[in-house]
Amino acid sequence: MTFKKVYSLGLIFLLGILLVVTFMNFNQNNFNNNYDLSEYYINQGVQDTKSINLVTAILFDYRGFDTLGEATVIFIAALIISLLTKRSTSSLVYNNFSPLVYQNISFIVPFLYIFGFYLIFYGHLSPGGGFAGGVVIATIFVLLTITFGVRRTREEDVLRAKSLLENLGMAGFVIIGLLGMVSGYNFLANGQAGFYLGEAGKLISAGTIPWLNLMTGIKVGASLSIIFNCLVREVE
Amino acid sequence: MINPGIIYLIASIILYMSKEEWRKYFALITAVSTGIILFALPQGQYLQLPFLDFEMILLEVTAVNRFIGFIFVFFSIAAVIYGINLFSRKDYCLTYFYIGSSLAIIFVGDFFSFYICWELMTISSYFLIFNNQKPVTRETSYYYFVMHLVGAISLLWGILLHYSAVGTMALTTVKVGLPFFILAVAIKLAFIGFHTWLPKTYAETPFYISVILSAYTTKVGVYSFYKLLGSRQYLAYAGIVTAVIGVLLALSQTKVRKLLSYHIISQIGYMIVGLSVGTAIGKKGGLLHLANNILYKGLLFMIIGAVIYSTKGEEDLINLGSLFKKLPYTTVYVIIAAVSIAGIPFFNGHISKLLLKKGTNDPILVWGMYIAAIGTSLSFLKILYFGFFKSAEQEIETKQRPTKGMLVGMGLLAAACLIIGLRPQLLLQILGGVKKEVNYFSLHYLWVGLQPTLLAAILLKLAYQWVKPQPHKSHPFDLYKLLGRGFNYFGSKLSQWHNGNLQRYILWILTALVLLWGQALI
Amino acid sequence: MNEMIWLIIGPLLIAFSLLAINLYLKKIYNWIIISSSILTFILSCSLFRKVLIKPLAYSLGSWEMTKGINLVADPLAGILIVTVALLNLLIIIYSLAYIEKNISKYYTLLFVLTAALNGMILTGDLFNLFVCVEIVSIVSYALVAFRRNHKAYEASFKYIIIGTVGGFFVLLAIILTYHQTGTLNLAQLVVRSSDISKVVKSGIISLFLIGFGSKFALVPLHTWLPDAHPAAPASISALLSGIVIKGYLYAWLRTLLILSNPSEIIASNLNLILIYSGVITLLVGHFLAYQQQSLKRLLAYSSISQIGYIMIGIGTLTKQGMSGGIFHIINHALVKSALFLAAGIFSEKIKAKKIKSLVGIGYKTPLVALGFTIAAITLIGLPPFNIFISKWLIALAAIKAGFIIPAGAILLGSILALSYYLKVIKAIYTKKKENYKIININWRLKIPVITLTSLCLIIGLAPNILLPKLGQAVRYLLKSKEYYQILFTG
């Protein structure tokens, strides 16, 4: 045990005590009367947005701007990784699996697509949404890359296409947001701007939310697969 | 209605942009016309400018600052004529900037602009001193700037204290934060103990630059002493210490410009005595001494400059000798200057020293000045004898004659020394005149004026071996360098802690968090 | 036309379409970049003019004020937005000649950075603030690693670890705040912050200070900065030093003064902590800067010390001190950017990174070297430049608030700053050989440096252009009730 270790352990212990003291001091009294915001969301959320998944309603409508921000974070992460990857090397060209693997993967891919897009389009009705769906879509590319490898000649093109798709998703998000401004309301306006909200619980409802979900899904899928591609390149 | 300093500041920019052939004429015209404008300025406060939450007074004319401003402008004319063919574009620009800021500082009427001009002076003089060809000036100018900034910061601190206590910015004698003002002024006018920057810098710059530097920086210090500190008896003792120690240090030098630099310090001591004894005559004596000192000290710097110019860089008394044959005009000037500074009657030093003596009653101060006067005479006898009249062991070669500009410039100053020595009232009128009670040329005073020089001559004869210029160690103990080293050591220790280990850094963050949170809880 | 939202989504849109523009509209690429940044600048100016009359609020999604996310612009935000836009414009002009590889990605990052900074400054929602802070952070990590050498990776890695840990502290504080108040809206928090129990509040405030502090480099949380800023390209170092750390500082300041009012801060002695941490920061920054051999590292440490001045100004919690601190933020943004941009010219065009190798640069690129010298003199705090005015204001406010030692430290800092900037100036104007050839430097590189230094002089000579507006800006900081009213009564 060096001094540094003892010291750091002591500090951590103190920090833990501080945290617990803080937790124990939570003000239980105003716990309930204060939470009018969440009450409002629970009571009025479905009426306001016609999205029965309240998390999606908050994520894409009430706090859509946050979502734009977090999508930007992924976008930047993908950008950094593709920026820092070396251009010249290419890898994972070919893997030897048993035919069973190839067959199974080929079989499973369409279902994955369906699952991914289901998650995206039913984001406002059930658990899921653009992020989850996007991740599922990204896994398709991951699977395909692992099993079938990347063709050296096409690699650059594929990456560029994915980047374009990613940019498109991001720009699409902003443009859907702008629609609210076009119709005379504020950025990211949905129900207020008079978009067709439909009936709660139906697939085509909730105004722009599904579209935002779609854009996010495209973007997340593209970003994550870019990240994967670049990491794979780098590891070899 | 404009602050004369601002004319110079604007001129410096124009000088930088103007064509080679027009530059010197423009410089001269600016100087002369500023002198004329200065005469026309009526007394009072003008040019008030609201700034932040106070008023800046950019022009305040009183008898005293007009007097000093007049001397400054006159000297600048002489200095420009002196170096008219030597100045480069950069020199012209910086010189005018420097003179302009020191002129402006004389005429401003509030602390804020006072401080700004003070800093402008420091910055421009730094670049004047900084000489790209001479490696040693890199160190000395660094030293100069840091030291002067310490003074300036001290001044700023004083101003801040003064302003927050008093609530006005008007430039007056200060009451709050006095020690800081004293420190600031002490560094500017090279009190003994804070003087280390002066000999270093003045002896290393090109000679035509040191002519200019010798006149302004310390004199601005004296002016601010007069303006800010007022008359305090204990400062007079500090002044006499400066005068005596300065002259003793000067005596041990062999390089002429170093010797002259120490003499500046010593002469400043006189002025401080005059300004702080508190009598009207003393104050006038101090101010007149300031003017005289600019004239003859500038003249001396010009003379040694001419010597350096004609011998291509020789200024060590050990090597110099029998220059009177080779540089006859210069010899005439050096005699005038030496006689003036020694206080021989009919030259200007006599007048101001006499006024100073008249103004002081304290025996310590009087005796101190007497000793300093002997030292002064001795050291100038030394320059005269060893530099110009004694034949050198190795014949010194003069490679080029001093230019006409140099001779004219020196002539102007020498003439001024003579005129003031003979008709002091001409200059004293600007200050409001001195009552006729002092008869400068009575026999008693003539005798008093001659005494120190005679004693010095005797001393020179008696202690010839001791006075003779001889090689000596020139690395005096310097406290400030030690301070700098300590500062550096501390920094390097601090730097070692940043050893690049990420976990250590995170530990610091965590420590800060726990400490902060813990103290907030408790 | 609402400037606020366009200031955020405009740069974002440009960033997202740059790849396509690069592929299909290569010819007008530069024009699009320049014109969009000019447009951003114009927008920000117009926003600033509007908020001076009356602060503005904007509800995203047209929700009621408490239900969704809002953007709020008060004069303080307006000033910072203009600074961001100005620096962004100048840096883009500079980058056109400076960046040679990965151009498209570079500009994407730059525009996202601008958008996120604007978002961080304008947002009126606590969690959205966190999101914007994280975007700015992640873009900064990317830009630090932009050079793709070992230094860049190491610096970026350290930055990312420390930044993420700091980010988690901020997130923890935000969660605690939400737990206690049930709202994330900054204006509502003004009212509800009194609901937070004392113990939790002290935790929240410490976590915010440490979390944001490790992003704006308060000593001893500063350790990533001297690695990160020099590793980035010069244009980015200028942005990081000039505006990014100030953005974090602004975010912290806003949250602090919304969660607790000045009298509370004084009662809990937090102001003492702020002021003395400022003193320590400035001294440590100066001392370490003196030790540096590399120019950009020196500048980075100098940035740390400037944070100290700002903290002292803020810690006084008086109107004068605060406006001095904010004035210093703006001044330092201009000056430090000029210095970094000039250093970038030195290091790229003349291959001089160490201070020693700067010898003679004053004769090779006279104009840039002059700009550097003026900026250095400005940063030391010598008159008649702008930093002097802000230091004066801060010191005066500190004295009036009774903090004599910190005020003294501000002035002492000037001497310390001189000691190392003079080393650089000395090297720049030293002549080793007789003849130096003047090196031709692209005008795009020169213009930003010259503009910024001349702005320093202009602001220094006429600070009264800005100062009354700063006084107005501080009003909304010190009286958080008025911030509340922006949203709720318009």
Add this chain to the structure above:
Amino acid sequence: MLAVQIVIAILFILGIYTILNRKNVIKIIMGINIMEASLILFLIQLSYKDGGTAPILDKEYELIVDPLPQALALTAIVIGASTTAVMLFLAIKLYKEYGTLDISEIRRLRG
């Protein structure tokens, strides 16, 4: 509730402990993820109500958990995941440049 909160605190300090005391870069990144997990757990705990259902209102429910922290948790997860990806990538790069993953040896920048 307090039990969960203590778990949160333990996870949080466990993460910090890992960052402080493990030399391996990958483990440090794992420590950061542990910290993040504790925060997300905190968010979820915040929204929890006894007997509440998930905020998906396909039927009429009596008690529904607070949906806002869940949305925040999603955002936090995404941000955390992106940051982790960047960190891991930098770790790969560092390994290539320095030939080691020992954090105490990755310190060429100092002073």
